[in-house]
Amino acid sequence: xxxxxxxxxxxxxxxxxxxxxxxxxxxxxxxxxxxxxxxxxxxxxxxxxxxxxxxxxxxxxxxxxxxxxxxxxxxxxxxxxxxxxxxxxxxxxxxxxxxxxxxxxxxxxxxxxxxxxxxxxxxxxxxxxxxxxxxxxxxxxxxxxxxxxxxxxxxxxxxxxxxxxxxxxxxxxxxxxxxxxxxxxxxxxxxxxxxxxxxxxxxxxxxxxxxxxxxxxxxxxxxxxxxxxxxxxxxxxxxxxxxxxxxxxxxxxxxxxxxxxxxxxxxxxxxxxxxxxxxxxxxxxxxxxxxxxxxxxxxxxxxxxxxxxxxxxxxxxxxxxxx
Amino acid sequence: xxxxxxxxxxxxxxxxxxxxxxxxxxxxxxxxxxxxxxxxxxxxxxxxxxxxxxxxxxxxxxxxxxxxxxxxxxxxxxxxxxxxxxxxxxxxxxxxxxxxxxxxxxxxxxxxxxxxxxxxxxxxxxxxxxxxxxxxxxxxxxxxxxxxxxxxxxxxxxxxxxxxxxxxxxxxxxxxxxxxxxxxxxxxxxxxxxxxxxxxxxxxxxxxxxxxxxxxxxxxxxxxxxxxxxxxxxxxxxxxxxxxxxxxxxxxxxxxxxxxxxx
Numbered sequence: 369x370x371x372x373x374x375x376x377x378x379x380x381x382x383x384x385x386x387x388x389x390x391x392x393x394x395x396x397x398x399x400x401x402x403x404x405x406x407x408x409x410x411x412x413x414x415x416x417x418x419x420x421x422x423x424x425x426x427x428x429x430x431x432x433x434x435x436x437x438x439x440x441x442x443x444x445x446x447x448x449x450x451x452x453x454x455x456x457x458x459x460x461x462x463x464x465x466x467x468x469x470x471x472x473x474x475x476x477x478x479x480x481x482x483x484x485x486x487x488x489x490x491x492x493x494x495x496x497x498x499x500x501x502x503x504x505x506x507x508x509x510x511x512x513x514x515x516x517x518x519x520x521x522x523x524x525x526x527x528x529x530x531x532x533x534x535x536x537x538x539x540x541x542x543x544x545x546x547x548x549x550x551x552x553x554x555x556x557x558x559x560x561x562x563x564x565x566x567x568x569x570x571x572x573x574x575x576x577x578x579x580x581x582x583x584x585x586x587x588x589x590x591x592x593x594x595x596x597x598x599x600x601x602x603x604x605x606x607x608x609x610x611x612x613x614x615x616x617x618x619x620x621x622x623x624x625x626x627x628x629x630x631x632x633x634x635x636x637x638x639x640x641x642x643x644x645x646x647x648x649x650x651x652x653x654x655x656x657x658x659x660x661x662x663x664x665x666x667x668x669x670x671x672x673x674x675x676x677x678x679x680x681x682x683x684x685x686x687x688x689x690x691x
Numbered sequence: 692x693x694x695x696x697x698x699x700x701x702x703x704x705x706x707x708x709x710x711x712x713x714x715x716x717x718x719x720x721x722x723x724x725x726x727x728x729x730x731x732x733x734x735x736x737x738x739x740x741x742x743x744x745x746x747x748x749x750x751x752x753x754x755x756x757x758x759x760x761x762x763x764x765x766x767x768x769x770x771x772x773x774x775x776x777x778x779x780x781x782x783x784x785x786x787x788x789x790x791x792x793x794x795x796x797x798x799x800x801x802x803x804x805x806x807x808x809x810x811x812x813x814x815x816x817x818x819x820x821x822x823x824x825x826x827x828x829x830x831x832x833x834x835x836x837x838x839x840x841x842x843x844x845x846x847x848x849x850x851x852x853x854x855x856x857x858x859x860x861x862x863x864x865x866x867x868x869x870x871x872x873x874x875x876x877x878x879x880x881x882x883x884x885x886x887x888x889x890x891x892x893x894x895x896x897x898x899x900x901x902x903x904x905x906x907x908x909x910x911x912x913x914x915x916x917x918x919x920x921x922x923x924x925x926x927x928x929x930x931x932x933x934x935x936x937x938x939x940x941x942x943x944x945x946x947x948x949x950x951x952x953x954x
Contacts, residue, residue, distance in 0.1 A: 379855045438853070439860060440823060441832060464854040469835050472820035475789050476827035481915030482788060484818050501923065502711060509715040510918035517914070550832040550863035554848070557855030571953070595954070605852065609838055609873030615856060622836075622852040630953045651951055652929075653944070664931065669947050673934025681941045689945055689954055 370403030373447055373459040374427065377466055378409060378437070379557060381418055386462030388425050389526030393489060394460045395426025396529075400491040404428035406454070408540075410446045411437035416537050423535030425528055430537045438556045440469035441548040448477045449542045451516070458496055458513070460489075463521040465622065471520040480516030485640070487525045504640070504662050523621050523644040561614025569600030572628040574619060574646070575612070576604040578635015578656055578675060582612035587679045588634055594686040595630075602626065604642050620645035634675045638663025655679065694749045695736045696802050697772060698795055698809035698825070699729040701756050701763035711920040716785075723759065725766040728810025730877040731870050735840065736808050737771045738875060744842045745806070749773045753798050755783060755791060761893060769880035769888035776802075780898040785910025787917075792824025797903045798896070799829060804865065806847075811836045811869040822869035833867040834860055838874050 372394040377384040394405035406429040407422040419430045431450055435442035443466065447459055451474075459474055461467035468484060475482035487508075488499040498511045498519050566572060573588040573595075585601065592599040603613035605620050619626055621641035631649035636642065638654065638661055646652070647666065654667040655675045664670040671678060704722040712718040733752070740747035752767035752775040754760050764775035778798055786794065799807055807829075812819045819835060826833025839850040845864045850857055851871070862868075880888075898905055906912050930947065934940040948954050 377854060384854060438858060439834075444827065465836055465851070466853065468819040469823045469833070472788070472792075472818075472823035473827040473833070475820075475914075476792060476824040479914070480789070481913065482818075482820055483915055484820055497918070502920070505923060507711045507920045508923050509711060509920045511715075512916045512918060513914055514916055515914045545830070547826070547830055547832045550866070551834070552861045554859040554861055556853070556858050558857040558859070560857055606873070609852070609871070615852075622854065630948070651953060653948075659933075664929070666926070666929070668929045669944065670929055670931045671934060671940060671944060672931065673937070673940060677937050678934060678940060678944075681937055682944055685941045685945045686948075686954055689949065 370398065370401040371454060371456050372398045372401070372403065372405050373451060373456050374405055374407045375443055375447060375459065375461050375467070375470060376407050376409050376422055377462065377464060378411060378414065378418060381415070383418065383421065384462060384464070385528060386464060386521065386523060386526065388462070388528035390460045390462035390521055391422055391425040391427050392529040392531070393526040395531070397489060397491055397496060401494065406431060406450070408433060408446055408450055410435050410443050419537040420534040423532050424530055426531045427535060430535050431540045432537050433540050433542050435542060435544060435548070436553060438553040439551045440466055440473055441551050442544055443470035444473035444477055445545050445548055446540070446542050447474050450540060451478060456516070458517045458519060461518070461520045462526065463523045467520045471518045475516070475518040478516045480518060481513045482518040482520065483511040484520040485522045486519050487522050489519055504665055506665070524625055559615055561616065564600070564614055564617040566600050566602040566617050566619065566624055566626055569598060569628050571595045571599035571630045571632070572602050572626055572649070573599065573632045573634065574602045574604065574636055575607055575634050576636035577606040577610070578637070579607065579612070580635070584676070585613060587675070591632065591679055591683045591686070594683045594690070596690070604636055633663055633667070634679060636663055637661045638666065692748050693745050693805040694751065694802065695739065695747055696751050696753055696799055696804040696807045697729070697732050697736050697767065698807065699733070699752050699754050699763050699767050700726045700813050701754065701760040702726045702814040713919065715917040715920045723762060725763040726810050726813045728812055728814070728870070728872060729767070730770065731872055731874050732808040732810050733767055733770045733772060734875045734877040735870050739842060751776065751802055751804070753795065754778070755794050755798070764893060765888050766880070768891045769885045770878065771884070774892040774894070776894045776896060778896050778898070778901055782898055782905050782909050785913060786908050787913035787915040788818050788820045789824055789915070790908045790913045792821045793828050793907050794898070794903050795821065796825045796828030797901050799825065801901065806864055807867040809869045811871050822867050826867035829867065831865050831867055832862040834862060835869040836871050837868050838871045840868065840874070
């Protein structure tokens with residue numbers, strides 16, 4: 369029992385970067401366990417090229433299941449079927465909403481265990497040990513499994529590594545469960561609001577719920593304007609869900625991953641779902657009136673105070689400095 | 692005529708300093724409160740009832756947890772749930788998310804509701820997973836991280852943010868939906884409702900009462916085995932400025948940025 373299953377999320381002909389990271393990680397771990405990484409893709413229109421490309425990230429097999437994409441139940445059906453037909457001890461998911469959802473369903477169906485938000489996995493004594501940061505990442509707990517183990521990575525924790533070449537695609541026929549028949553995707557990947565580019569900005573001013581109201585995004589825009597050409601404005605999930613900013617400008621778990629030279633958070637609490645999308649920024653500055661906000665745990669410069677007073681003054685000071 | 696079950700959890704109050712115990716799991720002692728995300732699930736149930744979108748007869752709050760966890764249920768009924776159920780049993784201690792989801796599913800089966808709602812994550816464990824586990828054990832469709840839901844007959848149309856943008860998904864009832872904090876603004880309970888909450892029926896069950904298989908719960912029945920915790924690699928602490936004089940604060944920020952050639 370040493371092979372590892374990996375679920376590869378895909379959309380519009382491309383495999384998700386976090387899934388590729390999961391494949392590379394599974395391939396390395398499976399090698400240490402004396403097994404292989406086998407990748408399952410679920411969808412109705414997956415080309416041979418896309419499915420077979422998982423081999424270039426270390427997968428030994430690409431297993432394609434013709435079933436609806438975008439919801440968890442068919443993924444659980446597919447992975448449970450494959451797991452039942454072969455020798456598998458673990459399944460690894462690259463994170464994201466479907467990773468959590470399908471991973472949890474699979475663990476329950478197979479009577480196994482699940483570990484989520486995993487930042488690292490190693491082999492110890494012939495089994496996997498998963499590392500789970502807890503309490504705002506101030507501690508790391510380790511999790512082992514008794515029976516089938518499901519590992520769901522934290523976003524961006526597992527890096528894709530190219531190794532190997534494309535593999536032949538095997539089609540696997542799966543009988544879908546009743547629950548799968550009761551879920552239908554109406555629209556997927558809808559972009560709401562204007563198309564803004566936050567991934568190329570060198571300076572990113574990010575607005576959170578602490579801005580108080582949508583009009584106050586002008587504070588962020590003015591500050592970005594003071595920095596000049598390569599500066600942009602982004603938002604947290606909370607601000608986007610409130611309708612204050614377009615989805616394309618959202619940083620975090622269900623948004624973009626950014627790594628600017630300078631990140632400035634205005635009224636951003638710094639929840640872990642946000643942190644995973646911006647922690648690689650070179651310098652992190654936070655202005656927030658709540659001294660207990662998690663962002664102060666990882667900001668390089670934390671300013672505890674009223675952003676509504678500080679930000680306009682900062683904008684003027686930077687303008688003056690730049691002349 | 693329909694019934695909604697809301698699954699709730701008691702979590703350490705946000706103001707309590709949390710720590711990890713010797714067993715690598717969170718130490719959940721100290722002041723407790725209803726998981727904030729669960730208040731959104733209760734609000735969603737009440738809005739479905741009050742809007743007439745569903746002909747709801749009853750909203751039932753259910754929790755699994757040690758003695759004392761009924762405080763979360765008191766809050767749930769003070770917000771508007773009609774009655775509550777508390778599963779408490781020493782055999783449950785150390786249950787992982789799959790074991791907890793199994794126990795919750797057994798409690799849901801006794802009620803046979805049309806809809807199960809819960810908060811998408813707990814303030815303490817943050818596993819996002821229990822809703823999907825409950826759905827799996829029930830054999831029902833489940834959706835997590837829902838931020839908008841509409842009901843038409845026995846079909847729920849739900850929206851959520853997934854990996855590529857907003858997804859809209861239809862599910863047939865009965866179903867299990869976990870909700871995010873963007874779905875609504877929870878109401879505050881009135882003083883009268885808080886006083887009246889203690890009069891609403893609270894049923895206390897053991898695992899034997901609920902027909903739960905003891906071998907599938909507790910530390911023994913859990914397949915995810917938490918080991919001891921360790922310290923993460925040390926990271927240089929950041930600079931903190933407490934703003935007392937805005938002009939001076941801004942001067943300090945500009946100097947800090949200038950030193951790093953960020954302006």
